[in-house]
Amino acid sequence: MSHQTPQPDPLTSGPHDPEHDPSASYALEPDYVAALTDRIVSTSGETKLSVSPINNQPLAHIPQSSEADVVEAFARARRAQQAWARTSLDHRAEVMLRLHDLVLDREQEIVDLAVWESGKARKDAYLEVYHVALTARYYARTAHKHLDPKRLAGIIPGATRVDLNRVPKGVVGIIAPWNYPFTMALCDGLPALAAGNAVVIKPDSQTVLTALIGAQILEEAGFPKDLWGVVSGPGSRVGTSVINKADYICFTGSTATGKKVAAGCAERLIGCSLELGGKNPILILRDAAIEKAAEGATRAAFSNAGQLCVSTERMLVADQIYDRFVERFVARTEALVLGPGHEWTTDVGSLISQDQLDTVTAHVEDAVAKGAKVLAGGKARPDLGPYFYEPTILEGVTEEMTCFGNETFGPVISVYRFHDETQAIAKANEGPYGLNASIYSQDGTRARAIAREIKCGTVNINEGFGATFASVDAPMGGMLESGMGRRQGAEGIHRYTEAQAVGTQRVWGFRPPVGVSNERFANVLTLSARVMKKLGRA
Known part of the structure; x- marks a missing residue:
C-alpha cells in the first residue's frame, strides 16, 4: 500500500501556497x-x-x-x-x-x-x-x-x-x-x-x-x-x-x-x-472487461475513503472470471496512495472521526474473527494520522458477520462468487437497502435489462456511481430503507413546489342547460365519454 507522509501542523507552518509547495499546510x-x-x-x-x-x-x-x-x-x-x-x-x-x-x-x-x-x-x-x-x-x-x-x-x-x-x-x-x-x-x-x-x-x-x-x-x-x-x-x-x-x-x-x-x-x-443508507452491490458479469471493471470497482469502493452514500460495499463476481478479476482488483487496491489528501496524487484520504474509524475497525475485526479472509488492507494506519484506514477487501463474509448486511461507510468491500445471473440479482436485492448498484458487462442491452430487476434508485453500467450522479438531469435517490424522494432533475426541483391547478370554465358550468333534465344530462355525458374514447382522447 503506497502512502503519503504526514503534513506539518497547519497552525504553525503558514498558509497554503500551491505555487511553491502544493502539499504545504x-x-x-x-x-x-x-x-x-x-x-x-x-x-x-x-x-x-x-x-x-x-x-x-x-x-x-x-x-x-x-x-x-x-x-x-x-x-x-x-x-x-x-x-x-x-x-x-x-x-x-x-x-x-x-x-x-x-x-x-x-x-x-x-x-x-x-x-x-x-x-x-x-x-x-x-x-x-x-x-x-x-x-x-x-x-x-x-x-x-x-x-x-x-x-x-x-x-x-x-x-x-x-x-x-x-x-x-x-x-x-x-x-x-x-x-x-x-x-x-x-x-x-x-x-x-x-x-x-x-x-x-x-x-x-x-x-x-x-x-x-x-x-x-x-x-x-x-x-x-x-x-x-x-x-x-x-x-x-x-x-x-x-x-x-x-x-x-x-x-x-x-x-x-x-x-x-x-x-x-x-x-x-x-x-x-x-x-x-445503503449496502450497495456491484455485479461483475462473466463478459465484463476485467481491467476496466477492476479500475472502476476500485473507485466505486474507495472514493472518499468509502464515505459516500452510493459507494460499493458488496461485490458479486461471476465464477467464470472470479480468480482473474479478484487478482486485478487486489493489485489495483494495493497500489492506491493512502495519506493526507493535499496533493492530487493521493487516492484515499482520512476517515472523518474516531467514531467512523471505530466502526470500520469493528466491522473488519468481527469478520476476521468469524472466518473472513483479508485480501488487501485490513488495518488502521496511525502512522499517517489519527483516522486513516487501509482500503480493505474481504473474502468469505457470511451472514453472521456485522459487515454482511450493515453499512460500514468506510473503505471496506466484501467479494462473493455467483454461479448464474439470477442468483446475482437475488443477492443484490438482499437486505433492507436500495440506493445504488452497478453492473459491469460488455453487453449493454443485457446489463440494462438486469438493471430493471435490481431494487435501487440508481443503477450504473460500466461505472460505479458517476454515470448517474454526475448526470444532473437524472433523478437520484433510494428505494426501500435507502430513502424517499429524489434530488437532481425535474423531481429534484418539483419537490420544493406545490402543484396548483387553476381551472377556467367558459360558456357553461357543470350543470344541465336550462330545460334539460338531470337524467338526460347524464346520458349526454355518458355518450360523450364513449365518443372521447373512440377519438383516442385521454
Whole structure:
C-alpha cells in the first residue's frame, strides 16, 4: 500500500501556497474564519472547536445556535422569500450562472478547506466544486422548462381551460451531512432557490466551514441576504428545531436518523426527501472487461475513503472470471496512495472521526474473527494520522458477520462468487437497502435489462456511481430503507413546489342547460365519454 507522509501542523507552518509547495499546510486566518462564521445565526455565546481529522489540529471555533436562533433564522428567511418569490425566473437563472462562475473561480480555496475539514483526498474534494457548478448551470438553463405554467387537458375541449402552476413551498430546511460538505450543502438548496423558496441549512457539526464558503459565495453571486440562513449545533437541538419550523425538509444521513426526521415531518404534515443508507452491490458479469471493471470497482469502493452514500460495499463476481478479476482488483487496491489528501496524487484520504474509524475497525475485526479472509488492507494506519484506514477487501463474509448486511461507510468491500445471473440479482436485492448498484458487462442491452430487476434508485453500467450522479438531469435517490424522494432533475426541483391547478370554465358550468333534465344530462355525458374514447382522447 503506497502512502503519503504526514503534513506539518497547519497552525504553525503558514498558509497554503500551491505555487511553491502544493502539499504545504493550511492556516486559517482569524479574519477569514470570522467572515465565514458571521453567517451563522447565533446569539448563544457558545462555540464548538472544529478540528482537522488529518492531524487533530484545531481549525476554528464554530458559533452554536440556540432554538431561539433557529426561530430568528426562519423569520429572516420568510421575509426574504416573499420578495424572492416575486422575482422572474430569468433573474434567478442569471444569479445562478454567476454562482457557477464564482464557484469555479474559488476552486482552490474550496478544495483546500474541504480537504482540511473532512480529511478527504484532493481529487474527491475537487469533484464537489465541479458538481455544484454543474447543478447551478443545469437549474439556471432549465428553470423555465421545470417551472413555467403548463396547459393541461380540460374536461370539455374548448370550454374548460386548466393551467398547472408550480408554487414555492416557502422556507426549506436542509440538514446536510459531513461526507460531501460543499456539494450536499449547496446542490440540494439550489433548486429550492430556483423555485422561489428560501433555505435554512444546518450543516453537520464536523464540516461547518466548508458549508459556510457556499453561503458566502451565494451572497456574492447576488442571492439576497437572509435568503440562505445557516444555523449550527447538535442535531438533537438544532436539527429538531429546523424540522419544527420548515415548510419542507431535505435530509441526507443515516437510515435511523432519517426515520426520526420523517416522523417529525409527518407530525406537522410537511413533505420531506430523505437520502439515507445503503449496502450497495456491484455485479461483475462473466463478459465484463476485467481491467476496466477492476479500475472502476476500485473507485466505486474507495472514493472518499468509502464515505459516500452510493459507494460499493458488496461485490458479486461471476465464477467464470472470479480468480482473474479478484487478482486485478487486489493489485489495483494495493497500489492506491493512502495519506493526507493535499496533493492530487493521493487516492484515499482520512476517515472523518474516531467514531467512523471505530466502526470500520469493528466491522473488519468481527469478520476476521468469524472466518473472513483479508485480501488487501485490513488495518488502521496511525502512522499517517489519527483516522486513516487501509482500503480493505474481504473474502468469505457470511451472514453472521456485522459487515454482511450493515453499512460500514468506510473503505471496506466484501467479494462473493455467483454461479448464474439470477442468483446475482437475488443477492443484490438482499437486505433492507436500495440506493445504488452497478453492473459491469460488455453487453449493454443485457446489463440494462438486469438493471430493471435490481431494487435501487440508481443503477450504473460500466461505472460505479458517476454515470448517474454526475448526470444532473437524472433523478437520484433510494428505494426501500435507502430513502424517499429524489434530488437532481425535474423531481429534484418539483419537490420544493406545490402543484396548483387553476381551472377556467367558459360558456357553461357543470350543470344541465336550462330545460334539460338531470337524467338526460347524464346520458349526454355518458355518450360523450364513449365518443372521447373512440377519438383516442385521454
